[in-house]
Amino acid sequence: MGSPAPAGEGSASVATSTSPGLKAPTRRGTELVMLSFAAGLVTLALILVELNQERSLSLRILYLGLAYLGLFACAHLAVRRWAPYADPAILPCVALLNGLGLVVIHRIDLALEGTVFPDGSTWDPVAFKQVIWTGIGLLLFAATLKFLPDHRMLARFGYTFGLVGLVALLLPGVLPGFIAPTINGAKIWLRIGPLSIQPGEFAKILLMVFFAAFLVSKRDLFTVAGRRFLGMDLPRARDLGPLFAAWGVTVAVMVLQKDLGSSLLFFGIVLVLLYIATERAAWVVLGLGLFSGGAIIAWKLFTHVQQRVANWQDPIARYDVVGGGYQISQSLFALATGGIGGAGLGAGRPEMIPESNTDFITAVIGEELGFIGFAALLLVYMIFALRGLRGAISVRDSFGKLLGGGLAFAVCFQVFIVVGGITKLIPMTGITAPFLSYGGSSLLANYILVALLLRISAAARAPQRIAKPKPQQPAIADQHTVMVERPK
């Protein structure tokens, strides 16, 4: 259980002063040990890649591994300083996922090195860029912890966040093509100078903050029972507004941006937040009904939706069709050829998998690490999400519970959508795998998400500050009987 709280740290002394004799362990030492383990695993993964690619091994790899550990040691120090009671397992999970992502992106760079594409361009290695993004992400992470000492501060800006989030979500869909280009069929990017950003990744968090704040303030409204139907308390019609609004946004994202994955993710998050706030399954049932309806209409109207569904039903039959089952087939080939034990890191054939370093990065991992590695990866995600949820359960305020639950669910649901897509469990919708996929926007947004989860878990585990200890007085019943002289 835990490690001695480092002496001389402000936070530790606060704990000592507020609850004497009841020093709650911060468990930061545990976090550091697990971080070192994660960095060790990542270094080992890098060594395996270099060995299997028959590149010369040098001490450079060890330095890279140490540098990676150093990067996360800085993040660790930030947590120590600004959120000492944060959950110790979350950051190591992130370090492991992000590190594995970097190694695999580097490995894909090696595989695609020298590839000339049909348009004459050559492959541009991106691993280094992703390292830079990781650094920026960790800075953002530390900054979030420093400037947000209490997550409840966010609730105050709920509506602002909501508006900004909504604009960010819909912006690429409505802007003209030169600033919001369509890439791989989806119109979700903004191009500003040399930078491409995906505002939707940030919008996801902003909207979650808004919804959490909104639901907490209006919570009572939603719990007022409407009519009873089939044993469920249906909400009153006028309270359905927010749900319909969210549904409208979802459909807009699906239509304007052709981004099925994001719309599914967004709608799922809204539903779960509604459910947590109201404790009523009726919302979920209603929402699922709405979503199914929307999905069926979209399927009838839009060819890109029909394509995805057909590709999912029988990828091989549509293998040669343009926009057909080629991608998902390659992913399944990779996973199946990897089998139980995998081809070995650096020994697979990621060059055959399309979009290998973004949407299909988990297929690369499934091929090279096999079912064993793939399952381990999913379990790391699960630990991450469940630890986040744990913070939400133990935090005392409703806003924290809602936001924490929503954030944790968002990560898990995103993993479900993307991994379910590449393994043909559900139709492929194309979103990034959190912390693994190449891409700055996704990484930065997810680091903010981690900071928020840590902030909430820190609030949950920190000893409660007791305003002023009252002078000890025995209860009235326990007090001595005092002889009162009868007035004469």
Place this chain on the structure above:
Amino acid sequence: MNTPLRRVGMAMMVMILLLLGNATWVQVINADEWRKNAYNRRVLLDEYARKRGLITVADGTVIADVKETSDRLRFLRTYGAGKAYAPVTGYLSVTYGTSGMERAENDLLNGSDDRLFARRVSALITGRDPVGGNVQLTLDAKVQQTAYDQLTAKGFTGSVVAIKPDTGEILAMASTPSYDPNLLASHDVNEQAAAWKQLNADDSGDPLLNRATQALYPAGSTLKVVVAAAALADGKNKDSQYTAKGSITLPGSTRPLPNFNGTPCGPGETVSMETALAKSCNTAFGEMAGQLGANKLRRQAEKFGFNDPDLTVPLVVETSTLGPIPDDAALYQTGIGQRDVQITPLENAVIAATIANNGKRMQPYLVSKILGPDLKAIDETDPDEVETAMSTANANALRDMMIQSEINTGGEGRLQNVQVASKTGTAEHGVDVTKNNPHAWYIAFAPAQKPEIAIAVIVEDGGDRGLGATGGKVAAPIGRAVMNAYLAGR
């Protein structure tokens, strides 16, 4: 709010469990379906990255080699002897898969065969790349080359199969027109595609077809040895008498069954079985088949190896059959190897070899030895007697009749000082037999008293003789040259 939060937690675990379950299905339980899918080139690429085993002929000459390259596929398959052996070796192509021995012995050649397990483990421990095993064939280089040269000298389309009668070893298996497998094995995708297109063009003559094992022909008069064998087994002998008429009417029909050119088989009313076989008289053999009945005929044919759908040498062999034989007319026609009789050149060579081997049918085979990467023998094929198709006495009687047949047969290239037993065939085919040139057959073995080689030769569509082609004129010289090459080379 904690109850719904806990339920969300459950939902998250269910989602991850669903993903794990599905991953188990894709990567473990159902993995083979995706792994072996024709679109999945990973397995093929892995095979190319491994040094493939060699294919050699009996004297050790390498006919399929590997050369290390600097490109992505690492090892290039080369076929030194090219066209002469292509029907046997087949090809190994990244785009078009494998055929022939490359396919039949693929597991061994690419090193994944169970018999190479111990060597794979040791390669794993010593850190060397695993290497495929080598296949040594029974083919005799000189016989194979002669067979191929004989067929191609006049541009014939056809096939030659030579078998060692007492073991079943296949000494030669030629099929023409042939192709250069090096073009399909090329690592240049465009070169492969161009070659593939050319080989599959309508006017290419179907070079990728190994006629020895994959083509079915009407047997023509060569089937008369099977009918004779059935008659001998039925108690007849070489002096049994049959009609000598130049033409008879098929029973239950008005259609005639004439002899070649309608010539009577002899001066009298009847003729002996020996003469009928020597002169290849259709009327006599139609009657003989009619007397035997379909069942006895079929049983004898099966003893010679007909109706064996599982035959592999290890190349897959098409099934030779007598056809349905619905009525007596069909029975008569079957007796002279026409109607629905379908036979591969390999099966016809097996018939000759069985008669040569005192009626004992040996399993034909192409692979004599399997060698490890270190050239130590891992496995050797032992000759396998499948069944006794004829009694020794009957086999000898049939052999004597076939000696008379050889004497009666024209054509060039008769062997000096060696007695040959043979039977020719001129198989009509197609709708209009007056326009389609007949296939020319020749089956034989030599020396007749102590056979060392049995052969079957087919030249499609009359070779260079057109409608006037006969087995004796077109196919016999080729067969004799092939036997001579073997006997002279001992």
